[in-house]
Amino acid sequence: MKHLIDPMDLSPEEIDDILALAQDIIYDKDKYSEVCKGKKLATLFFEPSTRTRLSFEAAMMELGGNVLGFSSADSSSSSKGESVGDTVRVVSCYADIIAMRHPKEGAPKLASMVSGVPIINAGDGGHNHPTQTLTDLLTILREKGRLDNYTIGFCGDLKFGRTVHSLIKALSRYENINFVLISPRELKVPEYIITEIFEKNNIKYREVTSMEEVIHELDILYMTRVQRERFFNEADYIRLKDTYILDRAKLKNAKEDLVILHPLPRVNEISVAVDDDPRACYFKQALNGKYVRMALIMTLLGLKGVMR
Numbered sequence: 669m670k671h672l673i674d675p676m677d678l679s680p681e682e683i684d685d686i687l688a689l690a691q692d693i694i695y696d697k698d699k700y701s702e703v704c705k706g707k708k709l710a711t712l713f714f715e716p717s718t719r720t721r722l723s724f725e726a727a728m729m730e731l732g733g734n735v736l737g738f739s740s741a742d743s744s745s746s747s748k749g750e751s752v753g754d755t756v757r758v759v760s761c762y763a764d765i766i767a768m769r770h771p772k773e774g775a776p777k778l779a780s781m782v783s784g785v786p787i788i789n790a791g792d793g794g795h796n797h798p799t800q801t802l803t804d805l806l807t808i809l810r811e812k813g814r815l816d817n818y819t820i821g822f823c824g825d826l827k828f829g830r831t832v833h834s835l836i837k838a839l840s841r842y843e844n845i846n847f848v849l850i851s852p853r854e855l856k857v858p859e860y861i862i863t864e865i866f867e868k869n870n871i872k873y874r875e876v877t878s879m880e881e882v883i884h885e886l887d888i889l890y891m892t893r894v895q896r897e898r899f900f901n902e903a904d905y906i907r908l909k910d911t912y913i914l915d916r917a918k919l920k921n922a923k924e925d926l927v928i929l930h931p932l933p934r935v936n937e938i939s940v941a942v943d944d945d946p947r948a949c950y951f952k953q954a955l956n957g958k959y960v961r962m963a964l965i966m967t968l969l970g971l972k973g974v975m976r
């Protein structure tokens with residue numbers, strides 16, 4: 669039985685297969701409308717979510733399956749003091765696959781150790797968010813036609829942003845990617861990303877504080893929200909939240925074929941005036957999230973062969 673807890677749980681070949689399947693689903697949706705008939709997905713969300721939970725649910729429905737679950741810890745027995753392990757052990761009697769989001773880093777890993785069905789990490793604290801990474805990879809592939817050879821800028825909260833950590837890890841396995849890390853000093857990527865990912869693999873990276881200084885070099889710009897819920901101190905959040913705001917004026921210096929990504933939700937970091945720019949790909953990215961989750965559910969349930 670396979671779980672998806674960390675993006676590195678998937679080999680580059682397995683990622684290629686999932687992205688290829690997602691593209692086939694986009695190409696011929698009808699072919700897949702009954703593959704999960706009789707199967708159930710449980711979504712256990714101990715932390716808020718819009719896109720991740722609803723795209724998982726829509727994905728399972730479009731595969732002909734059913735969904736059950738909860739969308740906040742308050743409405744589950746965790747509010748009575750039940751452990752994650754017990755909750756998951758029980759839910760795995762009711763569902764064929766579980767997608768789980770939790771504020772504690774490592775909670776989905778623990779769940780995978782007691783679960784009778786595949787566990788998908790839908791975000792654990794500031795740690796990982798592997799299905800957002802698959803969404804990002806599918807978007808890069810569809811927009812750029814490749815997963816290697818470009819300069820990507822990550823901008824905003826690189827310290828607490830789990831989507832950033834997961835995507836950097838996944839991209840570290842592709843050739844000739846140049847990483848530009850744009851953040852205030854207080855929100856730089858964690859040290860393990862520098863030592864374990866960049867330095868260990870001899871990958872080119874640069875840490876800067878100004879977006880204006882580097883925007884003209886970028887092929888992809890990955891914007892992020894400052895993660896308010898992970899701050900210890902509201903005053904620090906307020907001081908840092910509007911450090912970077914991407915607007916039309918800044919985009920004047922950017923490449924014509926820049927791809928602007930954002931895992932969403934957006935707060936202030938991208939001006940709404942940018943939404944009409946053909947380089948803005950974040951809403952397409954949200955749609956890709958549904959297709960890639962369809963491909964992932966099929967893969968983890970061992971249903972891929974059914975279609976080939």
Ligand code: NCD
Nearest residue numbers: 719720791831893931932933
């Ligand atoms: C992200 C998350 O939950 O980490 N959202 C998402 O899943 N698309 C990003 C965020 O909350 O800022």
